[in-house]
Amino acid sequence: MLSRVAEHLYWISRYVERAENTARLISVNSNLLLDLPDGIAPGWEPLVDIMGVRSDFDKRFKEPDERQVLKFLIADRSNAGSILSSLHFARENCRTVRDILPREIWEELNELYLYAQENVTVGLTKRGRFGFLRRVLYGSQLFIGILASVQSRDEAFDFLRIGRYLERADMTTRIIDVRSADLLPDDVADLRPFDTIQWVSVLHSLSAYQMYRRHMQTRVRRDAVLRFLFKDLHFPRAVRYCLDVVGECLGDLKNNEQALKSVHALVRKIDRTNVDTLDQTSLHEYIDDLQLNIIKLHNTMAVAYFPKSGQQQQQG
Amino acid sequence: MPIEFKTYEIPTFDEVMSRANRARSHAIPLLRTLREFDDEDLETRQHAAEMAIKEMGITFTVYSEGDAIDRAWPFDIVPRIIPKSEWDVVEAGLKQRVMALNLFIDDLYHGQKIVKDGVFPKEVLAKSKNFRPQCVGIDPPLGIWAHICGSDLVRDSDGTLYVLEDNLRVPSGVSYMLENRLITKRVFPELFNEYSPLPVDGYPSQLFDTLCDLAPKKRSNPEVAVLTPGIYNSAYFEHAYLAQQMGCELVEGRDLFVDKHDKVYMHTVAGPQRVDVIYRRIDDEFMDPEVFNKQSVLGVPGLMRAWKAGNVALANAPGAGVADDKVVYAFVPEIIRYYLDQDPLIPNVKTxxxxxxxxxxxxxxxxxxxxxxxxxxxxxxxxxxxxxxxxxxxxxxxxxxxxxxxxxxxxxVVGISTVPTVVGRKLEARHVDLRPFILSGGEIQVTAGGLTRVALRKGSLVVNSSQGGGSKDTWIVDIGVQ
Structure with missing residues (x-):
């Protein structure tokens, strides 16, 4: 398989996954804000931090209020991580490798982008937001479903999965990082009901609530949530699970020694760290370290598999 | 019935109606089928064809305002029918023509005997835009320069087919010829009961075989790649289509590199992989910045070195375009006589x-x-x-x-022939041309028919798809003697 094609496939998946994650995050935050009293509601600002676009946002907008943040995260084309930009980049990457992928993939990404472009104004209104975000979420899931049902398990499939799971691992760490920092200290007893609501919303942001309940068999608590989201071997958005998939795909490819080493190092870090005993500061440092290692893993793969010149694709 | 015999206007030679109320014999079965149609049938089927084209994603690209727009390929459902007896002569004539043109190109880059013998004027060669001095003395595999040729044919008011021009650089359109047949099968199946048109779907494997014939030193499993300028090229659909049909890689210039031993490789996820044959859909000028346009980012530095060293075959060969020129065209009859000692089987338009x-x-x-x-x-x-x-x-x-x-x-002025074409619920005469494709490798093969382009506007002679032209399926039919 051509290196250029591999790179396009990898980015198609990353961008689709990013659009889905952003859509879910916005949707969950909207719900959360309805449940919390004004005084303690974290508002919309944390989303800017989760997406790692704080400096870009500050340059262009004055106030991190609902309208501005949503505009930036959904519709702003100068924000390369906005839903509209992500879908645009996914489609453009797909256009160049139409001959490799099932025809329905191109058709869905094409249609999804055109939908988003046409309906973005409605999507920014309170009433239209839910339907808009749902279409984006379903589009991503349709994309995954089409691949699952008709794409051969070849190198192309490996690169599509690597892109998706690396983006996911990265996003899961971001959500935990920012959300746990907002969360209320454990010793403020009278706010405990709201505390639980927020940890629940962390799980919802990753569509993890139901699976958490079934597998952890415990009420929603910081330590258990952290263990589940970092270390679970079966939940497909848990960091450990995502890395296992990346490792499995790399196993099919040639020239994989360095990349596999990076994956194994990351897996070891996760297995050996007792996340539930980390205080807020150490947790933040730990997540920082994981994210740097995820970037390193990407770079190692880029050296091994992607064109030397690189396409200067942006990374969130 | 969608065709009004009495009022059907015939501006020049019509390929179905010899005059009002009078059908040509090979067209009688077509008219018999159309007679079964009510007015709505035609419109419904035309609409079905357009839906199929959208669904199958058959497009051509129009590049405007910084955005590449894929437009649906315009198609008319009524096929153009040409009797096999006539086509046999055309096919032989095209083979003769391409054979002579290849000998001519090879001569121009070697001894230039035709110039020395006073048959082809030196001044014309001196003024040729597409003569490449860099190619002098090169011996491409099998001595062939133009492996894929698309010659445009028009039928004059006297009913004779003439060659209007020869495209020897990067002729396009063959993918639409193939897709047109698939659509006709979907929307007009009953017509296949009346005729058995010669199949056209062998083209991708013929093309692949032709390209493999050129592989250096008979490498047992040659790696063939299609080189495209990229998604903004108007024929990108065709490049992707042919690569897919032949099962070979679709590459851009940046996917390839030439090493210091003048061998060509592509960057793959398993490391560099040798490439033996390149079907390049990119003009000479942009192919190799070391030799031609220095600014080109579409090409591959060193490609000419590798080609000259015989390490990679390029189709068409660089410099083949020298024969793709209006004044050279005027000399083709002489060129055929000079190299083959034969009279041309298909005439040129008098020039x-x-x-x-x-x-x-x-x-x-x-x-x-x-x-x-x-x-x-x-x-x-x-x-x-x-x-x-x-x-x-x-x-x-x-x-x-x-x-x-x-x-x-x-x-x-050539009176370009017409064929009945869907206009709303009726059929009206519209002007057509024809581009058959000729492959030259171990043997010479001609497509059965080719791409018929039709000017959809009344009276218009412009068949280009970017300017309101459409296309038709082209049927070569053996109707025997009637």
């Missing part, structure tokens, strides 16, 4: 070469009846359309011709 005194005198005396074309322009620039010209335009051209006779040719 007057102003460089010769006798022909120039005729042109100057008959400007009002002729189309005058400058040799080194394309796209219709700097032409004189005699019948619609003013007196002062003709005087200007007379001066231009006298000043630089070598730069002008003139042709009579």
């Amino acid at each position: 007057y070469r102003c460089m010769f005194e006798k022909e120039r005198r005729y042109v100057l005396e008959h400007l009002q009846e002729l189309v005058v074309k400058p040799a080194n322009e394309s796209g219709g620039y700097g032409m004189l359309m005699g019948p619609s010209s003013t007196k002062s335009e003709r005087e200007t051209f007379a001066k231009l011709i006298e000043q630089d006779p070598r730069n002008y040719i003139a042709q009579p």
